[in-house]
Amino acid sequence: MRTLTITVAMLGIACLAHGQELGNTWGTANQEAKHYRIVDLPLPEDPQLEVGSLAALPDGRLAIGTRRGEILIISGAFEPLPTPTIQRFATGLDEVLGLGYRDGAFYVTQQTEVTCIRDKDGDGTADSYVNLSDAWGFGHYHEFAWGSPVQPDGSVYVALGLSSSYHYKAPYRGFAFQITADGKTIPIATGVRSAGGVGPNEHGEMFYVESQGPWNGSCSLKHLKPGGFMGHPICFPGYDLPLGKLLGDKPLEPKNQSRLYDEAKRIEQLVPYAVVFPYRRMGQSITAFRPDRSDGRFGPFANQLFVGDYSLSIVMRATTELVDGVWQGACYPFREGLATGILATEFSNKGYLITGGTNRGWPVRGNRKYLLQRLEWTGVTPFEVHNISARKLGFAVTFTKPVRPESAQDLSNYKMRSFTHIFQKFYGSPEVDETFPKVTGVTLSADARMVTLTVDGLVEGHVHDFDFTGLRSADDEPLVHQTAHYTLNRIPK
């Protein structure tokens, strides 16, 4: 028996530590706090909670995979007054950046492999570690493997970062694989640079997070389309290996200093980046994302994606839609001021959004080495952009509350700008090819929650920035966040 149980004494409400507000990204923390509280989960110094992945268990407990290679199980994290206790379930793993639970087993993505871990003798600690796949090469510490939660069919999807984020020095770096429950390794996509989180979008399609760098002008959410090429060509030697051959022909080499939109027309496997997060305004290293499946217990954004950022210690929202066979969508500011670099997010069955991570190794705005925090909806609905969806002649924008008709009808309340990035082998990109599309018409829905905008100057392939600063709700409130960013890969026909 090898159980470590630590109970943290909780003495009434005074100990319900509200997260300290730490420097802001959008300057909206005070407004956000009225609608979403940040609550620290009080946990002891040891074990070191360097959260790399999270999985809510069906029995209401929370499993944590850590960078130090442990799986810890926390009870009591979702009580109104959190009284967490920690149990050490497994140790001796390597950077657990993917964690899922299904039918009594954990499906763990670690640097070296995807492992199925069970507690066969029922003593509360793991005793069986079955290697489901170690098909990829691993020769450098900075070859990170990020894994999805286990999917309904028992599969785990893994995105393999390049060697040091730049090179191809071991087999299959830059590939994404599906690992089935019975241990088959199926190549899904190539061209990954430096992956962050992996998982299904709100429609159940598999996505992953990419960071700014070569061939990536900014961070983005990308569709792991089977057979797709995610943009970074250095992994092409992998097409000559046995698993790579299953993907067919190598894509054409992308042209340096071109545009993604143009190259995707030329290179059939190249998948346009679904949601681009403009650098700095919307994160600097986006990581983990999860859809909110809590049926409104987390507020008005049910079935939207919540995306963490490592550098800025923030959480953003994203929505996606399929247009003409290509995924695209928008990202929106949500909550700033978290305590550490966010590597993992997860929803509890009670509708809390749990965040965790570390600030070790890379610069992070949050100053805590590690901390588990939970975001709670206060029950007060914020006035926010709910969703932006592309239309043939513009966009449909929904809001969480009715919009005051006179402000909705005022075209000067809709400012737009479009831009794209240079698609290049050099690090990142400035925002280029800027245009200023004009909103020329607006129709307000009967319930006053949706405006349909007619826009002059939509640019296919560009990110479209929205600024709704002048809009007011029916109660005359301004929006908590005035901006949103839609990646228009296709204009609907």
Place this chain on the structure above:
Amino acid sequence: MLPAMPCSRAHSLALPLIAATIAVILSSCSQESELRRPLVAPTVAGLTEMGSPDGGLASNVRGRVLLGELGCTGCHDAGESQIEHRTGPDLKTVGGRVFGNYLDSFLSSPHAIEPGTTMPDLLRHLGSGDARTTAKAISHYLRSFAAAQPMNAPPNQEAAERGRGLYDAIGCRTCHSANEGHWLNSPKYSTETLQEFLLAPHNARPDGRMPAMELSPAQAFDLASFVLASTTDAGSAAESVEQSKVDAGRQQFAALGCANCHNLPDSQRPATAQAKPLSGLQASKGCLSGTTGKWPHYALTAIQTADIHAALQGIEQPLSGEARVQQLMASRNCFACHRRGDIDSVGRHENHFGTHDASIGQDGRIPPTLTGVGGKLQRDWLQNTIGHGQQERPYLMTRMPGFGDAFAAKLTDALTAVDVVPDVFVTPKPKNRKEADVIKKLGREIVGVKGMNCITCHLFAGEQAGAMGSIDLVHSTGKRLRPEWFAAFLRDPFRFKPITLMPEFYPNGKSTRPEFVDGDPQQQIDAMWHYLAAGRNVGKPRGMHHPAIELKVTDEAVMLRRSVQNTGKRGISVGYPGGVNITFDAENLGLNQIWWGRFVDARPVWTGQGSGQAHPLDRQRTQLANGPAFVVVGPEQPWPTTTRRERGDRFLGYELDAQQRPTFRYTSGKVTIEDKPEQTIVDGKTVLRRTVVLSGDPTVLHFLAARHQRIERIDDHTTQIGKHLRIRTNDHLIAIVTAGKEKELRVMIKMESSPTKLVLEYSWTQEGK
């Protein structure tokens, strides 16, 4: 013989300068001498990309640069115009530096030999015979000052190969052609004289256009070898110097006005006449007329001529403000590497900039922008950097070279006159030492791991705490930056560098570390400044050195599945109670190392980015074998070197017992192996007993128990491995096989029934010592 260049072929010559299109102008091919001696428009490196109509430098600025770079002000008095006069190379030493034959050829037709040279053709008004005679006389005159001619030696190919790497890396390509091996039509330098030139280019070329690249003698030799590697013609000996020609050359040297541009003291030489001053110059005559006469011939392009015309308007006044900065920067081609304001030609050289640390992003590869640099750097630092070069950013492959003191002073004046020091107040350092100490202590906390954690990305006094080595916080601060700039940059880094990886620590003016002095940005930033500005003797911040993280083993086994020294990245290390420790290699499927005593220090893998390798806290460590442990192989055959992936063998995982001890499961061919090491006590000593159970069809397998320099048989079942370790096996037959300098301990396993068991005991001969 002079190389005879037909007009139509001149443009196909390789260029000594940037491979920009150089207009070939043959004013009129009516005379025989002109036919043989092409005229090629001069290439001014700093202007090649500045003439585009949609941006770049204004025409009059370009014209002023041309007036200096083409040496116009050697003959025409520049008055108050502050033209950056470019003098020619020093001629006192040219005869010892450059081959005599080259001098002959170059002087008689400079544009044929170095197309694009800024040296004008001064002999164009002469017939070809006269031109050749004149050139030869001047050549003899110049060579009469040299003690010895350069000696040629066969090129050193290894050095040339190294030189190629340097040429690509340190920035040569930003100014010079990539037209490798075709710089020179005939040999100009010997390797030694070019090496000498590269080491101290300002000696031979006091104009400073070729900056000092801060090379070591070996690097200069490599570069010289590379540049000269493919010159085919070994410099044949030139005619020996004849006094009559020297005397004639002296006269011609004076008459042609050579001394107006070139340094060559000679008291016997007649004085040279000056031309009219720039002010009031009639631009349709002489050099600018495009006709042939007793003046220097440049073959200016239409744009160059227009630029000079533009510059002559108002030439009485010097340029001021940004135009003056641009004039100076273009004269030294600073824009090839640096952006400043709207002038941005760096993108065209993107491929020429390399980095030693890609993790720093764009800042780690492209030389810094000079926008606002006069308000950023302290004056002395700035001037010293321009004058003598600076390698403040160790991750940039491109070097900042030195352009000499005189130019540095001028450019520094111009930059500081234009650029504004950010309007931010920085509290002066308190005079009271105790108060100063309090502030520095606060700064030290904020810089450290519990504060802004600057050291996770930045070097600190030459030491690197994290995985990144961004610019040094100590060396790059106190004497280098203006405190106001430091404060403004920390408040808003993106104002200065739009796509830097540097995070904002004061977004919207609010500190991200409110726990220090109530989050007051002023006090926090001032404290960091005074701490970092104190120089290299300040105390190190918290987090520079992480304490050891020893994984201690008590009553259960402890596992570390992360990189451990002496094993690959898929090593699985286990420390067992009682002081025995192993690493099982899940990549190669074998026991890789074994040691006695404490387990491991995990600090290198659990701090920073985790870039290191945990190390065994070892005593009596023995490396056993890398590579496959169980194979089918003949007794005398070499042990196979195929990888387990090539063989199709798999690592299946492991199960833990109640003491957390793993049983590793893996395959060899069709045999499944269950491998359980565990500590046990034999004769009062702790040993590692390893029980290996093999299941599958009957076969004969061989097991490699150890590969080591010293393996000795003790008895039928026991062997000594190295100094410390003994391995005892059960009934299977053992063999010691010589493999190169090492020996192998092999065990033959006849799988007559399934499962078959192999038991090994590892013990230490001097336990605990």
